[in-house]
Amino acid sequence: MPVCGYVVVPEPGESEPLARRLGEEEGCEVVTAQNDDMLLLVTMSDSLDEDAALRRRVEALPGIQALLMTFGEIDHLSPVGDPLARDRRRSR
């Protein structure tokens, strides 16, 4: 179950719209910097194929200047499912 972390550097003026676009992608969670144009992105998916497809969708989004992977873990121990959907349910 791949879990990946990225630093996302938006193109000038694209920080907020890019954060919105990324947040709308299933399996993506985004945190924006409080004082700079920089985003943190974590992706969680159920298989390597899904992870690759998600990565392709993210890379195709407009407004990305650089996408830097900082973390990658293929988690074989956690149960399969949409963890972000689970997190969203929990936070409500």
Added chain:
Amino acid sequence: MNVLDRRDFLRRSAFASAAAAAASMVPTVAFAEEWLGRDQQEPEWRKAPCRFCGTGCGLLIGISEGRAVGVRGDPDSPVNRGLCCVKGYHSVQALYGSDRIRNAMVRRNGQLVEVPIEEALDVIAERLQGTIDEHGKDAVAIYGSGQWTIPDGYAALKLFKGGIGTNNVEANARLCMASAVTGFMTSFGLDEPMGCYEDIDHADVFVLWGNNMAEMHPILFSRMLERRRTDPNVRIIDLATRTTRTSYASDRSVLFEPQTDLALANAICHELVRSEWVNEDFIRDHVAFKSGKTDIGYGLEERFSFADEAHDADWEEYVEFLDDYAPDDVAALTRVPADEIRYLASIYGDPAKKVVSFWCMGVNQHSRGTWMNNQRVWDGPGSRNAHARTPARCGDERVSPGARCRDLAGTRGADSRSPDLRHRSDVPSDGPW
């Protein structure tokens, strides 16, 4: 409240590593910790050393239900002051890797089988004893790593040097720092560079010798950038054989041809001497000059060896030696413009500037690593302003007090040249033996 589960832990770790990477790119960047989640039970935080490199960072490990579930930089650590790099954030993952060995294993009939640890220890003891009985104590060895803790190294030396009586203990120091040890011992008589991390907070100029700190030692790199942020007069000069992220963060990037850093250092010395930017009192009172071979060939061939022929020398002989290293001549060899060499010398020679030189394996691990480390006498007291520090001596904070190859347990020096073995009398009877 929910206890942090593995999936949450990985999610947090992914955010934490991205945040750390972002901070190494823009040290002032700040993120709200919303990604930590608000409905999680706070784990119990315990102190631990980071074991990934030799910088010596302090970590706080979050423990929940007996499992490590989070990592933070320890704000009370004088080394990292609460910072943590990607390596540190990932460090506890190794505890739970799917391929981690969790039990003692012994090979039987060609297959590894799990056995109780007591049984495995009995096998080791039996094999060691049998080998020693048949071939002598120097037929056994222990091979550790820079990731040993101080107690790990202490116990290894206690057993192998104190108990068995062999010097066959390797904990990375011979591989990683051999040239530095030899260089420091022959220049200073002690296996330590001068300087400490606190120098970072007072330096005016940082000179990085073949040392990509941004990616290799990001915590100290961050401290260096923070020093420059608080004082706009601070300068960072990157000397390297290739352009790295460190180069991009520096104020001046100087590229030199591989294997020419010793010539570059000698050219700086040439300029220091020619310009009379030398600490003459220190040279007169504390420096003994020796001259040895200068041409030993490449030096890394199979079975290479050479016998040096060191003899007493003096200041004048050293100055004459430097005649070959005029900046204009060295520029052709190193491809570093002569003006850059003179600029570097002016940095080291300015008594009004406090200079810190950082270097690491770029200096140590090449065919003239020992001679490059000999040059540190100029980075420090030989010139008029500078301090030197290797940012990460591959487990130095652990290896040095515990497991250097030339020491007995507890950093008690073992001088093999001492005919009366005085070092043994330094060991208390109730001490490490």
